[in-house]
Amino acid sequence: LYGIGPTSHQTPKCPPVTLSLYCNLTSPYSRKVRVVARELGIADSVKEIITDPFSAPAEFLAVNPLARIPALLTDHGEALPDSTLIVDYLLHRWPGRLRPLQVDPPDWPRARRERVAQGIIDAAVASVLERRRPDSIHYTPFLDRQNDVIERSLETLALEVDVLNAETPDVVDITVGVALDYIGFRLPWLEWRSRHKALAEWSDAFSSRPSMLETQPPRS
Ligand SMILES: N[C@@H](CCC(=O)N[C@@H](CS)C(=O)NCC(=O)O)C(=O)O
Numbered sequence: 073l074y075g076i077g078p079t080s081h082q083t084p085k086c087p088p089v090t091l092s093l094y095c096n097l098t099s100p101y102s103r104k105v106r107v108v109a110r111e112l113g114i115a116d117s118v119k120e121i122i123t124d125p126f127s128a129p130a131e132f133l134a135v136n137p138l139a140r141i142p143a144l145l146t147d148h149g150e151a152l153p154d155s156t157l158i159v160d161y162l163l164h165r166w167p168g169r170l171r172p173l174q175v176d177p178p179d180w181p182r183a184r185r186e187r188v189a190q191g192i193i194d195a196a197v198a199s200v201l202e203r204r205r206p207d208s209i210h211y212t213p214f215l216d217r218q219n220d221v222i223e224r225s226l227e228t229l230a231l232e233v234d235v236l237n238a239e240t241p242d243v244v245d246i247t248v249g250v251a252l253d254y255i256g257f258r259l260p261w262l263e264w265r266s267r268h269k270a271l272a273e274w275s276d277a278f279s280s281r282p283s284m285l286e287t288q289p290p291r292s
Contacts, residue, residue, distance in 0.1 A: 089114075092145040093158075094123040094132050098289040100193045100254040101155040102142040107246050108159050110283035112166050156190070159243055171242035185232060186244040188225045192251040195221040200258050219262065222255060230268045238277035249278035257289055 093109075095102035109118045123132050125141050136143035136153040144152040144161065152158050156173070163172045173186055199218040202210060229236075229248060237245050252275040255262060265272035278284065 089117040089147055091118050091147060092121055092135075093118050094121050094135060094143040094145075095141050096122050096124065097287075098257075099141050100197065100250050101140075103254075103287050103289070104155045104193075104247055104250045105142045105144075105158050105162070106287045107250060107283045108162055108170065108243065110286060111241065111246065111281075112162060112169050114162070114166055115286075163243065173243050181232075182244055185229070186247050188228050189244070189247040189251040192222055192225045193247075193254060195225075196251075196255050196258055219259075222259070222262065223264070226264055226268050226271065230271045233270045233274050236274050236278075238274060238281070241278065241281070245278065249275065249281075249284065253279055253284065257291070 093102075093105060095106060106115075106118075106120065109115045121132075123129070123141055125132075125139050128139050132143065133139060135145050135151040138153050140153065142155055142158055144150075144158045146152070146161070150161075152161055160173070163170055173183065175182075195218040199215055202214055202218075236248060238249070241249065252264075252271065255264060256275075265275075
């Protein structure tokens with residue numbers, strides 16, 4: 073029927089996309105996803121649901137049986153755990169804006185860099201959780217091991233500082249930037265910046281991006 077539906081000069085409106093991201097404001101894994109969403113320019117499509125994984129509501133556990141944040145519930149009903157998987161999903165759904173982790177031909181040094189940065193986050197989070205136990209049962213060799221992991225990994229990243237990009241970052245730069253900011257936030261006594269000055273300068277440049285400023289953890 074004439075007169076019904078959009079006329080030729082009107083563009084049909086796409087329904088707005090809403091993805092639910094279970095996350096919190098201090099988790100580095102959550103921050104990685106939140107920064108990627110902002111760098112992709114799709115933050116308005118991601119509803120952030122602040123969640124404590126240790127007193128997790130049933131609704132969140134139905135999305136992620138692992139009881140970890142971040143977890144994503146898509147508008148198509150897919151429930152995706154794990155920051156790396158969620159980032160893959162976002163880059164697949166909004167292609168062409170950020171260079172993904174897997175590229176063709178493979179870039180193994182870059183893939184290794186991402187794993188090392190992610191390993192810094194893993195070691196730092198493990199250290200934070202160990203320190204949350206009662207003082208009497210802190211296991212010092214475990215804490216020392218995490219510190220050693222972080223220091224060796226920083227030495228590795230410091231050798232590659234020239235290929236890090238704070239102006240047009242990709243997912244690897246984002247993981248590195250989030251990892252460096254997290255150890256400054258949670259493990260400040262490591263004083264890593266004085267030993268790795270060029271890396272610290274890169275971290276400052278990266279952390280001044282709007283996506284990082286908007287996702288800064290509350291420092292209380
Ligand atoms: N490999 C997961 C790790 C996620 C993770 O461990 N998140 C922490 C918060 S920073 C968590 O939910 N911990 C709950 C627990 O350890 O049970 C990812 O990359 O998303």
